[in-house]
Amino acid sequence: MDRNAVEIRNLTKKFGDFTAVDNISFNVRKGEIFGFLGANGAGKTTAMRILCGLSLPTAGEGTVAGYDINTQQEKIKRHIGYMSQKFSLYPDLTVRENIRLFGGIYGLRDRQIREKTDALLGMLEMQSEKDRFAGSLPLGWKQKLAFSIAMIHDPEIIFLDEPTGGVDPETRRRFWEMIYDASEKGTTVFVTTHYMDEAEYCDRVSVMVDGRIAALDSPERLKSAYGADNMDEVFRIIVR
C-alpha cells in the first residue's frame, strides 16, 4: 500500500478574523520523520491540532492515516499517538499506573497491557522504578517513558509536540535514537521543535511563517538552496 501517512490540501483555519492557518498543502510519506518548524504563533499548533482530530478546519481537506480530517476524527485518534513535552504523564500516578491508564484509554486488553508494561519497562530498563511516581523521575526518563506510552497502541503516526524541551543535548540525542527506532519500524514521525540541530535529524522539514508553509524540503536541499551552513541559518533567512 503506497499511500502517504498525511495528505493535506488547502487547509485553512480561522478564529474570527484571524487566520491561523492559511491555505497550506503538504504530504508526509509513510515512515518518514517530518519536521514541522515555525516561530511561536506561526500556526504550527493549530495545524497539528487539526491533524490530531482535536479541531476542525475552516476549509480544506485531507487525510491522516487514511482517515478524513473533516469526518473521521475518532478513527484518526485511534491510529495516531501524541506526545507533548509540556506534559505527557500524570505526576501523581506511578510509572505502572500511567502505562495502565493509557493502555486502557487506547482500548488495549488487560493481557495486552500487562505484556506491554513488561516489555516497555524492560526496554527502558525501568523495572525497579515501576512503582515510583512519574513526577519524581528525571526529565530524560519522563520523556522516554512518555514517548513509549504514546506508542503503546502501535500507532501509524506519532505526533511529537516539542518533545525535547529543556533537556541537555546528550539526553536529546538519546531521545532521537528512540525516534529513529520507531521510524525504522515503519512508524511515521511528525515532530515540531525549536531546536535546529534536531531539524537536521529529520528526513524532511517544513517551515511555517504566518500561517503559510514558506519552505518544505530535506535539510540538505534547504541548506544548499539558501546557501546556509546549518538549519539554524536556513530558519533565520526564511523567517526574516
Add this chain to the structure above:
Amino acid sequence: MKEFTASVVKEFRHIFRDRRTILIAMVMPVVQIILFGFAVSTEVNDVRVAVCGDLADPAVRNLVDRIDNNRYLSVSGSLSSPSEITGVFRRNEADVAVCFGRNFGENLAPSGRAQVRIIGDGSDPNTAQMITGYLKGVIQSEQTDAEVAFAGEGERKASMAPVVQLMYNPAMKSSYNFVPGVMGLILMLICTMMTSVSIVREKETGTLELLLVSPVKPLWIILSKMIPYLVLSAVNFATILLLSHYVMEVPINGSLLLLCFAALVFVVTSLALGLLISVISPNQRTALLICGMGLTMPTMIFSGIIFPCESMPEVLQWFSDIIPAKWFIIIVKKVMIQGTGLVSAAKEMTILAGMAALLLAVSIKSFRTRLQ
C-alpha cells in the same frame, strides 16, 4: 467501556493521592457538622430570665415556676420595676425579661385578659428572636393549662399573650437549621468546586489535551471525572445524615428515599455547574474564586446557617432564588424536619430539576464548542 473504566480509575487515584483533596472531601463534612453543632450553637440554651411582677400573685408564681422548671430556661432574678431591665441587659445578667401586668391573677381569672410582656435583648437579634419565640411557647402552654382549668365555666377564657405556636422545632434547635445548610454546602463544594478544579487543573497542565487526543469521547472523559465525585458526595451525604441523626439528634421525619432523590438531583445540578465553571475558567485560581464567591458564600448566607432568609432585603431574596442550594435546602428542611411528602415539596423539586436540566444542557454544549 474499557476506556471509560480506565479513566474513572485514574480519577479515583488522583483523589486518593492528594492529601488536601481527601481532607476536604472526607474530614470537612464531619468537622462542619461538629463545629456548627457544638461551637457555633445558636440554640436556646441556659437562657436567663429576669422576672418583673407581683410574685405574691399565685398565677404569676405558677408561670415563673414553669419557666424555671423548663430545661432551657432559668429564672435569674426578679426586678421591682420594668425600668431596671435595661440595666440588667447591659450588665449581661439576663437574656430576656418577662413582665407581668398589674393584678395579673385577678385579670386572668374573671376576664381572661391578663397582660404579660416578653422583652428580649435585641442586641443579638437572632438569639433574641429565638428566645422570645421559645418563651411565647412556654407561656402558651401555661395558657392551655389555664383553659383546661376554666373548662366548664362557660365563656371564660384565659388569655395572656398573643398565641404563637412553634411547630417542628420547639426548642429552636439550631441543628435543625444548619444540617440542611451544611448538607447543601458540602455537596456543592464536593461536586462543583472539586470537579471544576480537577478539570481546570488538567487544562492547565496540558494533560486534558492528552485525553482528548485519545479515542475516548470527550463526553466520556467528563463523565469519568464526575463519577468519583458523585461517589464521594454519596459518602458525604450518608456521613452527614448519620452524624446529624445520631449525634445531633435531628429527626428524619419524611421519606429517606425522597431525601436521597433530592440529593441526587442537587448533585447533578452541582456537577453541571462545576463543568460550566471549568469551561469558563482559564486557571484553577479563577475556578476556586468563582466557586468561593459565587457559590459557597451565597450558599452560606442563604442557607439560613447565619442569617434567616426572611430578614433579607427583597433584592437579595430574588438573588437567592437563582442559587440551586437554596432550593435543595428548602426541600431538605421540608422532607427531613417537617416530614412532608413529594407533593408539598413539588415546587422546589421542579425548580431544582429544571435548573439541573438547564445547567447540564448549557455546560455540555459550551464544553463541546470549546473543543472546536
